[in-house]
Amino acid sequence: MSGTFRGQDICLALCPYPKRDHATKPDRSGFPVRPRRGQDPKDEAEVFAANALQRMNEVLARIQELEEALDDPDDIWTRLRAAWKRAEDEEDPRMSEIVKQARQLRPVLTDLEKRIRRVLRRHRELTPLDRVQEMDRASMVWLSRQPGRSVAERAGSDQRILATVRRENFDTLENRVLHAYTRLAADAAREWIREHPRAKQSARFRDVDSFRKKCRSIAADLEAHDVLIATPGVTPNYVLMQDKSYHQVHDGWERLLKREKAIDDLWAWQAQTWTDFAVLAVTLAIDELEEAQLIAQSPIVWKSEAVTGRWFEQDRPIAVFWLRETGRIVEVQARPEKPGPLLIGAQAHVALRITDPTRSAVPRRVAVWTPHAMNRIDLGESVSEVANLIDQLQQFAQTEVFKHGLVLTPDHGEPETIKFEGSRCRVNGIAFGASGKSLAAGMEAIRGFVRDEFKGASV
Template identity: 90%
Template sequence: MDEAEVFAASALQRMNEVLARIQELEEALDDPSDVWTRLRAAWKRAEDEEDPRMSEIVKQARQLRPVLTDLEKRIRRVLRRHRELTPLDRVQEMDRASMVWLSRQPGRSVAERAGSGQRILATVRRENFDTLENRVLHAYTRLAADAAREWMREHPRAKQSARYRDVDSFRKKCKSIASDLAEHNVLLATPGITPNYVLMQDRSYHQIHEGWKGLLKRDKAIDDLWAWQAQTWTDFAVLAVILAIDELEEAQLIAQSPINWKSEAVAGRWFEQDRPIAVFWLRDTDRIVEVQARPEQPGSLLMAAQAHVALRISDPTRSAVPRRVAVWTPHAMKRINLQESVREVAQLIDQLQQFARLEVFKHGLILTPDHGMPEALQFEGTHSRVNGIALGASGKSLADGMEAVRAFIRNEFKGAAA
């Protein structure tokens, strides 16, 4: 691959990893009372590069391989009528067009009209595999083989894992069936077809049709993700901050907004929630911490800072003004200069402090993709402190990044007790 292809492949891999971390929230929501513990366990597994991420193709490799094995033995075919010159002793059926043809041939008897070759135009039936259900099967196996190959390319260190072997075996099965269908002149179905009786009533073909729609939906999600990467990254950062707070021994979740998971992303977002998304009580320091993701009423300072995420820290025992920690989630196709960014943000906070009346606004956090180069640093402004963390969404990059987020949270709440 040339440089541009390598860059595109790396960008796609990072996008898929971020998307996988967010989609793990869907499974965690199966138990609303224990969402963050379940999500944290899934993210912990993602820190091990030899335990590759679950994805649509992994699920299908396990669920649909027996289905493909079943269909491979009984690929549906139909008998279709054709007209062709047929030996007299093998003629079984003639239609009107065949009779007209025969009547126009010279001769007084059928044998004379059959000529020296003793053949006449007759209707014959031939096996034909080019049915709608087989077109769907052909389209699915090709798409599934491509998705499996992409997944395997993204997880080269997982070759010894069961998931990797399942996907590789599934890829080979799909390629074999696609090759057979191509040899039988089966065309490819186009997205949006109206399913016929077989696709709706035959269990195996129906499962393949559903799997095909699932992979098509995945491709659409990736297309949307290209356009809305920044929104998806912000949701990833929100989940990272919540998990870091939830891991504190003194943190107790006291309120959580309903989280509505969508069947497909809208403008890069897979879930919606009320504000704040989570509220924690810090027992030792006696503070209430609200995680505000895209707040409807961010306030003048947060709006001026252009931060989409914030922590609101308040003391329920006193009437003191709350403290706000802004969280910036910049996303770019190339790695940003983190050192320069924390310096600029610190200067911005110093400038905004003079307008702070109803809340304390001193500290900030930047969470940005690491593009393969994780980093964590801190900058002290005149009256502010800003931490910058570049992290990834899998492997050691995720592990180091989450540890840096935890360190920031621990340090921030130690100061809250003062």
């Protein structure tokens, strides 16, 4: 985000989190390393990283629920709110790619388990004379070099000669893909189960756990048959393209591989994802007000893959509400293209713009900060700093009123709400999470903030 403040050009750049424990440009050290799939945490550092990954996945799940809500553009926020309400119940775990595959591909794996494809391959080996059915050139050359005048003499005391035999072989490309998929799916299922220990009684938990066991069983069977593991990027053969079951396995494998690659990028750009999550949370809180009426909705374009941590794009503002009783228009501005001098000075990527259509007074802006960090932020200190900043910026306000603020930050397992009442501003700090009681507490705190902000609001 860039703009001008007091005659100076300012550009705010977001540095991604490093994907390894030490990175340069800029120099950063001490960051947790993203857990590798299939590995359980063994020490304190790995537990810290696993918890960070779990929080990231929960935030991603809330944002990805927007994709399904977009199926009905007339009712986006109602559908998204219903999905988030379900997420407040920790016994109803999040939907994810592995949950979808557990439901869709379990019958497919059951079918393949009964008919794992095999081929007959020719091998040369010493074979009893009465069982010889085929000989190739190399076998004939070997026989001609043996001592004796007849075939029986050349066969020796064991009466065996080198002949071509056909043996069953399971090490085909399609089985290698099946082996790679079952191992990857089992690891993804185990990771999902580890993140949802309180959902053991749910149908999703049972589906994923059963799918994990099925994948492990098939992987063990393939390993026993000396089937190798396919490497990513293999070119599909005829069976992978034409056999329906193998084709579905190949598609599922590619989706899980894309998920692994996407998580690497999402790990680096968690701050971007958190900002989008905060925007959705604020929009839902305003939409839930009894007096709020959605009068304008920005087109939201869902991406097939996240780009720098962002799953969707939208015009500005993302939503516009009419407050019937208060008589105000509220715009939810997320990453505005022209933030204005006060917002660029505040270094806030989200804001609420409140105007009174019946008056010619300047609009009022409420800044929303969305700081994200691997360690818990001192919410009290942040709120105090924001209040001081607002006081300093108010003296430069000319074309709009700039007062009040909201700080939304991850709670790292400890929800918290702080209110700071200053002489000229009010700042609320809310630390919350993306699932369970933490999400419920955070959404209730945001609802309280918007109710207080619009109750008797004056521009």
